[in-house]
Amino acid sequence: xxxxxxxxxxxxxxxxxxxxxxxxAYHGNYLTWFEFARVDMLxxxxxxYIKMEEQGFMLPVxxxxxxxxxxxxxxxxxxxxxxxxxEPRVKIQVNYNIYRADEKVCQGHTVHAFIDQNRKICKxxxxxxxxxxxxxxxx
Amino acid sequence: xxxxxxxxxxxxxxxxxxxxxxxxAYHGNYLTWFEFARVDMLxxxxxxYIKMEEQGFMLPVxxxxxxxxxxxxxxxxxxxxxxxxxEPRVKIQVNYNIYRADEKVCQGHTVHAFIDQNRKICKxxxxxxxxxxxxxxxx
Amino acid sequence: xxxxxxxxxxxxxxxxxxxxxxxxAYHGNYLTWFEFARVDMLxxxxxxYIKMEEQGFMLPVxxxxxxxxxxxxxxxxxxxxxxxxxEPRVKIQVNYNIYRADEKVCQGHTVHAFIDQNRKICKxxxxxxxxxxxxxxxx
Amino acid sequence: xxxxxxxxxxxxxxxxxxxxxxxxAYHGNYLTWFEFARVDMLxxxxxxYIKMEEQGFMLPVxxxxxxxxxxxxxxxxxxxxxxxxxEPRVKIQVNYNIYRADEKVCQGHTVHAFIDQNRKICKxxxxxxxxxxxxxxxx
Numbered sequence: 001x002x003x004x005x006x007x008x009x010x011x012x013x014x015x016x017x018x019x020x021x022x023x024x025a026y027h028g029n030y031l032t033w034f035e036f037a038r039v040d041m042l043x044x045x046x047x048x049y050i051k052m053e054e055q056g057f058m059l060p061v062x063x064x065x066x067x068x069x070x071x072x073x074x075x076x077x078x079x080x081x082x083x084x085x086x087e088p089r090v091k092i093q094v095n096y097n098i099y100r101a102d103e104k105v106c107q108g109h110t111v112h113a114f115i116d117q118n119r120k121i122c123k124x125x126x127x128x129x130x131x132x133x134x135x136x137x138x139x
Numbered sequence: 140x141x142x143x144x145x146x147x148x149x150x151x152x153x154x155x156x157x158x159x160x161x162x163x164a165y166h167g168n169y170l171t172w173f174e175f176a177r178v179d180m181l182x183x184x185x186x187x188y189i190k191m192e193e194q195g196f197m198l199p200v201x202x203x204x205x206x207x208x209x210x211x212x213x214x215x216x217x218x219x220x221x222x223x224x225x226e227p228r229v230k231i232q233v234n235y236n237i238y239r240a241d242e243k244v245c246q247g248h249t250v251h252a253f254i255d256q257n258r259k260i261c262k263x264x265x266x267x268x269x270x271x272x273x274x275x276x277x278x
Numbered sequence: 279x280x281x282x283x284x285x286x287x288x289x290x291x292x293x294x295x296x297x298x299x300x301x302x303a304y305h306g307n308y309l310t311w312f313e314f315a316r317v318d319m320l321x322x323x324x325x326x327y328i329k330m331e332e333q334g335f336m337l338p339v340x341x342x343x344x345x346x347x348x349x350x351x352x353x354x355x356x357x358x359x360x361x362x363x364x365e366p367r368v369k370i371q372v373n374y375n376i377y378r379a380d381e382k383v384c385q386g387h388t389v390h391a392f393i394d395q396n397r398k399i400c401k402x403x404x405x406x407x408x409x410x411x412x413x414x415x416x417x
Numbered sequence: 418x419x420x421x422x423x424x425x426x427x428x429x430x431x432x433x434x435x436x437x438x439x440x441x442a443y444h445g446n447y448l449t450w451f452e453f454a455r456v457d458m459l460x461x462x463x464x465x466y467i468k469m470e471e472q473g474f475m476l477p478v479x480x481x482x483x484x485x486x487x488x489x490x491x492x493x494x495x496x497x498x499x500x501x502x503x504e505p506r507v508k509i510q511v512n513y514n515i516y517r518a519d520e521k522v523c524q525g526h527t528v529h530a531f532i533d534q535n536r537k538i539c540k541x542x543x544x545x546x547x548x549x550x551x552x553x554x555x556x
Binding site: 021029067 | 299300302305306307309310313331336338339340341342343344345346349
Binding site: 015016017032035036039048049050053074075 | 432433434449452453456465466467470491492
């Protein structure tokens with residue numbers, strides 16, 4: 001199976017709404033940040049997620065995983081590193097590392113399936129496969 | 140214009156996720172609680188919102204207003220009082236009071252329009268109008 | 279290591295706010311539902327989470343995992359089954375299954391550490407350990 | 418009462434998590450966007466909110482209001498215009514307009530009180546008053 005070390009970067013800033021009474025960012029919000037970074041990665045790959053949905057494809061999350069290494073706080077500027085390490089077939093796995101300056105604060109991954117307008121599992125749209133082929137060829 | 144004093148009641152419990160670093164429930168969540176109570180009121184009126192959407196009608200919020208009288212805390216049990224004070228025509232206004240035991244902690248209202256499958260403003264579905272007619276007749 | 283098959287049950291109803299444009303409940307919200315069920319389980323065990331925080335203990339999430347088996351929809355009534363399968367030492371793992379009627383729609387787990395007022399990892403408060411001892415003795 | 422026409426601008430991008438099954442951004446999220454823009458405005462005024470909280474002051478929302486003029490969609494880039502029109506005394510009102518390109522999609526305001534570490538209403542911290550004095554002097 002082809003592998004790549006290509007990495008993509010996105011930035012977010014922790015909102016007050018995202019904190020909880022423990023004084024830290026609520027753990028569930030990291031999945032929203034993963035989503036934000038995933039969408040941003042697809043933009044950078046030239047296959048915006050919004051275009052895929054317009055063409056009738058959706059990429060629902062079928063598995064999500066996060067390990068919280070250090071707490072994050074209101075107003076923290078975080079950098080999210082996003083990777084697709086293995087060439088996807090039916091499922092696609094996206095990996096994430098979240099950094100605050102040099103500290104890694106969280107790592108995780110999500111697994112996705114492609115579904116079509118009838119909500120049936122399908123192959124990725126050609127444009128998506130082509131963009132990823134380039135990604136894996138480059139490495 | 141017909142008026143009614145009919146009141147409906149719903150209960151929620153403040154989730155940890157709903158708190159913020161101030162140690163209180165984040166103000167934006169009250170709009171979600173209003174929504175929860177509004178859906179529950181429509182159930183009690185015999186016109187479940189989910190059925191209306193299945194029939195192609197939607198009831199988007201076009202105005203929202205909240206006055207926060209006292210802070211709410213994690214695990215608080217809150218009672219939401221919901222009212223439609225005036226018979227709706229094109230727009231429908233829903234009023235809310237939130238109580239913790241005998242204390243009123245918030246009051247607010249939302250204004251809604253009915254839209255159809257083409258996202259055009261429309262008259263309320265007949266079933267909805269009929270249920271409300273009964274409400275205003277009773278009073 | 280002691281094991282138990284004790285199970286706890288909680289119920290939630292999917293809010294409109296919890297859905298996304300795919301027409302289903304957004305995957306990140308399941309972590310909030312896990313939290314709701316976890317808090318409810320601790321109530322049922324006689325060790326309310328709010329009391330633990332009042333005594334200076336907190337139980338942050340250090341790992342979260344969810345597998346989404348079937349989509350959930352607005353207004354779905356879901357039953358969450360919550361279990362602590364293994365007697366906790368420093369870390370405590372909580373497992374969850376979410377059901378809609380007879381269908382399992384999601385399974386997951388969270389891992390937690392106890393921390394004290396100085397945000398240092400600590401042993402569980404005595405009251406917590408005692409309640410769990412009973413749980414594991416019963417089985 | 419002194420008035421100013423000073424305006425501040427912030428940008429956000431609608432997240433998938435922020436949409437609902439109507440296919441649009443859920444109305445409650447606009448309050449989170451207001452918060453994001455308010456925090457950003459205070460940065461631009463040289464009085465970061467996080468610094469104020471570190472000094473023991475908090476600025477809870479005591480009233481929130483939004484009028485939704487046009488729906489917003491996933492991935493929309495929105496510009497939020499933020500203003501403090503009147504010199505605050507005990508309460509401070511912040512006004513917002515949200516734009517997508519040239520269209521105004523939402524307008525609203527929030528009202529805040531300053532509270533101190535004992536959660537008592539207090540005068541704004543000096544640094545805050547000074548920054549605002551400059552703002553109102555300039556106009």
